[in-house]
Amino acid sequence: MAHVEPAHLVELALRNAAPTEADTAALRHVEQCARCGDELRMLTRVVAAARTAQLVDLPTAPPDRVWQRISRGLSPETDTHGPPPHHPDHWKRALLALLALATAVGAAVVHRRLHERSR
Numbered sequence: 115m116a117h118v119e120p121a122h123l124v125e126l127a128l129r130n131a132a133p134t135e136a137d138t139a140a141l142r143h144v145e146q147c148a149r150c151g152d153e154l155r156m157l158t159r160v161v162a163a164a165r166t167a168q169l170v171d172l173p174t175a176p177p178d179r180v181w182q183r184i185s186r187g188l189s190p191e192t193d194t195h196g197p198p199p200h201h202p203d204h205w206k207r208a209l210l211a212l213l214a215l216a217t218a219v220g221a222a223v224v225h226r227r228l229h230e231r232s233r
């Protein structure tokens with residue numbers, strides 16, 4: 115079996131859905147492949163860190179207008195009432211999750227490229 119695709123490794127690390135047949139086959143490969151095993155372990159750590167991340171973990175708190183723009187962009191119907199009275203927590207969590215996912219995918223791609231170059 116070929117190496118597991120980085121996107122599939124991210125899905126395996128997220129473990130959001132019930133495992134499919136493809137997941138089982140991929141995990142079987144990961145068990146026997148040091149390269150895919152390393153990548154899955156790294157992604158699992160990133161996902162675990164992202165899930166426990168708090169806004170205070172960011173180096174600096176994003177300015178209020180950033181959150182207002184995000185929540186306005188995601189729910190245009192609130193735009194007519196001006197900026198929300200407080201920043202809803204779930205937007206922050208969603209943004210953190212997206213940042214973590216982007217980081218995880220980016221790291222997996224870079225990791226794979228480095229491996230391919232060294233062969």
Ligand SMILES: [Zn+2]
Pocket residue numbers: 116117118143144147148149150151
């Ligand atoms: Zn592999």
